[in-house]
Amino acid sequence: MTENPEVQERPGYFGPYGGRYVPETLMAPIAELESAYDKQRRKRKFRRRFEYLLEHYAGRPTPLYFAERLTAELGGARIYLKREDLLHTGAHKINNAIGQVLLAEVMGKERVIAETGAGQHGVATATAAALLGRSCTIYMGTEDMVRQRLNVERMRLLGAEVVGVDSGSRTLKDAINEALRDWVTNVRNTHYVLGSVLGPDPYPRMVRDFQRVIGEETKKQLRKQAGRAWPDVAIACVGGGSNSLGLFSAFLDDERVRLIGVEAGGTGSELGRHAARFKGGTLGVLHGTKTLVLQDEEGQVAGTHSVSAGLDYPAIGPEHVSLRDSGRAEYTSVGDDEAIEAFHLLARTEGILPALESAHAIAEAARRAPALMPETVLVINLSGRGDKDVESVLAYDEQRE
């Protein structure tokens, strides 16, 4: 690759990653979105409305909970759970969905569309659309529609149209393709609520900013509960990477905090059996951004696998790659088996069913905690709840028996 590592920071880039690689038709709406976002985020009125809805509608702040029994079971670091699973609709996705649908309202777009993998972002967008009076269409791979059936029904009950995507791997990647095609077609009245720190600029930074509240709250809560405003270790799962950046971004300047992102290791290390971009990815351009992509030598995007639909995606948010390069964050992966084990571990010790996505972060914490000193403070972002995954977990356990 002829990429120059000394590339100057360009707008829309994180080091050499990011950018705006989109068909010409989308250049105008993306510029419109950028200018609306840059203007509104400075406006008190917009910020207050956003904060008001997060607090009174979505249920912020979410608790930071000291997981005493999990801590005792693992016998090491003090483990805190940031309870994003307790938010309205059951995951951190609602933070970003409310922010973006508010922007759609300001821009006068009467229709919103979104892609969804696990269904959490789809449910969050359908919810925000109902709340703010927008019509809503959600694209979802047909394989994901089977494994996240409950969320499909929730979206429909919320008034959204759910369109199954039957091309390619029938998962998140293909849902994004189809959402982009819809956007190109209906660009004048439609805003695309992209659900992660992916896609063309300004999405990666805008979604991060809407999620930053996770880390900011954690800071305040730790000050009260742990006597200091920073954790020693912060762990979060990384699909596109929005819940992890939401937690990490509040601590980027604080070198005392070790930031650990966890990718989906799936069922093996061959291409197609996992979604660990830092292990098998190479530099490429997918869905509007230059980043690490799981692909073959011809630049054709590879299939991925994870038991968790929300992590089952071949590219990673560009800012994460830059954080890896600078050494500010480190990345690891957890396979299907270990994630399912962690799901059971949290259910058994704390009475919480985590989303399978978040279970990857719990598994990584379970690996590390025993070796850490008891005064070490470890925060796991519990990004979503596991109701949607009950059928998947039961099927998995049955198969293993």
Next chain:
Amino acid sequence: MSPIDQAFARTKNQKRAAFIPYLTAGDPNLECTEELLGALVDAGADLIELGVPFSDPIADGPVNQRAATRALAGGATLSGILDLVSRNRDRLGIPIVLFTYFNPLFVCGLGRFAEQASSSGVDGVLCVDLPPHEAAEEYTQALRDRGVDTIFLLAPTSDRYRVREVAAASTGFVYYVSRTGVTGATGELPKELVREAKKLRRRLEQPLAVGFGISTPEQAGAVSKVADGVVVGSALVRTVEEMGDDPELVKRLEGQARQLAEALGR
């Protein structure tokens, strides 16, 4: 003057628009594409747009998506496609423009791609998800230095600043996307198309080719009154899909292309 410039100069002299058929390379396999390209030339093509299949074609409708899937399943690769151009460019005798997504070129390496495209005889490259501001020297300059035209796109949503940027970066011609949307037939063409195309043609020094959604000889004829070139893609790709390995495919495609060429006054 590049071969693309010459092709447009010739059609301009003949007071007609250039006929630019599109096919996905390698659909259903590269040998078949080779035959089909010959048929397009026989039917009266002035330039050919050759699609490089990509796994995630976000600017394409269902017909071209399925063609890309068939081509990839049939083993088509960028280097295989460049070999095909290299073997056939002289025989065909008309300019060949690659219609592609950015990632396969990026992964190949832009310098290396420019080198190979040029030595294979590719006349122009049109990269559908690469706006000029992301192209910079690595792509635009590398191709131009080797005599390959860089074609960029304009859309109904492009404002005058974008028109200026795209005009500055394009050589050979500028490709105007007839409507907001993906490739493929959708019945009627938008009413604004005539006005928009006329306006753009006054502003651009390069020839203007119009594509997306033009499927019938009637539509091609109507668009040709306001454009220097007319691109027809999905309608031809659909024929390839429907005929499959029917031995009549080459003849049928040639007939369909001839009707389109005739509608442009060829």
